[in-house]
Amino acid sequence: MMIPSVRGTRDILPGEVERWAFVEATARRVFEQYGYFEIRTPIIEREELFSKGTGETTDIVQKEMYAFTDKGGERITLRPEATPSMVRAFVEHALEQAMAVPKLYAIGPMFRYERPQKGRYRQFHQLDVEVFGIADASVDAEVIDLAWSLVSALGISGVDLAINSVGCAACRPAFSAALVAALGDDVGKLCADCQRRAVTNPLRIFDCKVPGDQAVIDALPHSVDYLCGECRQHFDAVRASLDLYRIPYTVSHRLVRGLDYYTRTTFEILSGQIGAQNAILGGGRYDGLVKQLGGPDRVGIGFAAGIERLVLALPEELAVSAPRPDVFVAALGEAARFSSFELLRDLRRAGLNAQIEYEGRSLKSQMKRADRLKAPLVFVLGEDELARGEIGVKHMATSTQESIPRAEAVAYVLRTVGGKR
Ligand code: HAM
Numbered sequence: 001m002m003i004p005s006v007r008g009t010r011d012i013l014p015g016e017v018e019r020w021a022f023v024e025a026t027a028r029r030v031f032e033q034y035g036y037f038e039i040r041t042p043i044i045e046r047e048e049l050f051s052k053g054t055g056e057t058t059d060i061v062q063k064e065m066y067a068f069t070d071k072g073g074e075r076i077t078l079r080p081e082a083t084p085s086m087v088r089a090f091v092e093h094a095l096e097q098a099m100a101v102p103k104l105y106a107i108g109p110m111f112r113y114e115r116p117q118k119g120r121y122r123q124f125h126q127l128d129v130e131v132f133g134i135a136d137a138s139v140d141a142e143v144i145d146l147a148w149s150l151v152s153a154l155g156i157s158g159v160d161l162a163i164n165s166v167g168c169a170a171c172r173p174a175f176s177a178a179l180v181a182a183l184g185d186d187v188g189k190l191c192a193d194c195q196r197r198a199v200t201n202p203l204r205i206f207d208c209k210v211p212g213d214q215a216v217i218d219a220l221p222h223s224v225d226y227l228c229g230e231c232r233q234h235f236d237a238v239r240a241s242l243d244l245y246r247i248p249y250t251v252s253h254r255l256v257r258g259l260d261y262y263t264r265t266t267f268e269i270l271s272g273q274i275g276a277q278n279a280i281l282g283g284g285r286y287d288g289l290v291k292q293l294g295g296p297d298r299v300g301i302g303f304a305a306g307i308e309r310l311v312l313a314l315p316e317e318l319a320v321s322a323p324r325p326d327v328f329v330a331a332l333g334e335a336a337r338f339s340s341f342e343l344l345r346d347l348r349r350a351g352l353n354a355q356i357e358y359e360g361r362s363l364k365s366q367m368k369r370a371d372r373l374k375a376p377l378v379f380v381l382g383e384d385e386l387a388r389g390e391i392g393v394k395h396m397a398t399s400t401q402e403s404i405p406r407a408e409a410v411a412y413v414l415r416t417v418g419g420k421r
């Protein structure tokens with residue numbers, strides 16, 4: 001019996017994978033344009049990196065981690081997100097000293113045991129950027145501008161930017177207390193998760209998706225009304241910069257984001273075209289996280305975009321091409337067939353994409369293969385051509401044919417495809 005793939009995972013097949021490659025190449029170009037350097041961190045990490053980093057009271061840590069005890073008895077997890085790994089690498093390798101500006105990006109798979117649906121998977125892929133050590137609001141605006149530029153470089157339209165400020169360690173307690181006070185006796189009407197959240201981390205109540213809870217949650221106080229003077233100033237400065245960049249946004253009071261480390265600025269870009277899982281990217285500032293994870297007291301900010309969701313949101317008409325041959329080599333007869341592999345080698349050594357049919361089938365089926373591969377040119381090598389030191393050339397688009405000297409074969413293809421490469 002066939003063994004199917006694991007629920008919530010997907011094969012990215014030829015035909016779709018070109019769109020992924022386009023997203024990744026565009027992201028690299030835009031990130032590097034903004035001064036970010038690539039980093040690659042492991043897929044497995046110690047579980048405590050996320051229980052401490054992402055936060056004990058988050059859904060990710062409580063319900064969604066692929067955590068296990070390895071053969072050496074260590075608690076390990078597949079990473080559910082990149083930020084704590086990036087912080088770990090920043091601290092472990094003292095990147096603050098090693099880099100002129102610690103601006104990092106990473107591309108790779110993440111794992112969360114969520115209920116799969118369109119745009120939501122158990123293995124999904126993120127483009128992640130993080131910048132460390134800069135507290136000024138200008139960097140918040142730059143990170144949001146980077147996210148905006150990425151979306152626009154991908155040709156994605158119909159998106160909205162939502163921002164919020166969740167305050168800092170100084171003003172958060174007053175906001176948490178206000179939430180609990182506003183809930184009052186209504187706490188008993190909320191779902192079991194929210195009743196627990198009200199005790200452990202009232203801010204997490206905003207993550208609730210239970211329909212019956214939403215009316216109560218919508219009426220809760222707004223974090224921006226509880227900001228301390230410095231957080232208020234910071235938020236105003238971020239907004240002023242966004243206006244300067246002419247990036248439209250709305251302030252969304254429920255945008256506290258489902259991870260515990262955020263301070264001050266949080267943001268998301270939402271698409272109206274990809275269904276219920278509409279957040280194509282999200283991020284924010286995390287000024288206490290580096291210290292929390294055992295590093296120096298350094299601030300940080302970043303975002304992550306879901307590649308699956310970006311690919312869903314790409315314009316339908318986007319032309320991304322699969323690789324196709326420059327030339328297909330067809331051969332008839334044993335001697336010609338043997339010689340055709342030498343021709344194939346010469347074409348490939350010259351950097352051309354050259355393909356062949358391996359099993360000595362009929363010329364008709366070789367031509368059919370060339371057609372399916374969308375080769376614009378076919379070289380035909382038979383016993384006659386071999387004897388004359390020539391090659392027959394067929395132009396597939398026009399069905400025109402000619403003969404050329406074998407010695408000129410490589411130059412001929414280079415000339416023909418030259419303009420198109
Ligand atoms: P996040 O909001 O959990 O943030 O994830 C960021 C993005 O990853 C989402 O907006 C979405 O596009 C994608 N994503 C998340 N879960 C799934 C899933 N199950 N299936 C498909 N796509 C998904 C973070 O992960 C933070 N580390 C972002 C960050 C970086 N904050 C600061 N720096």
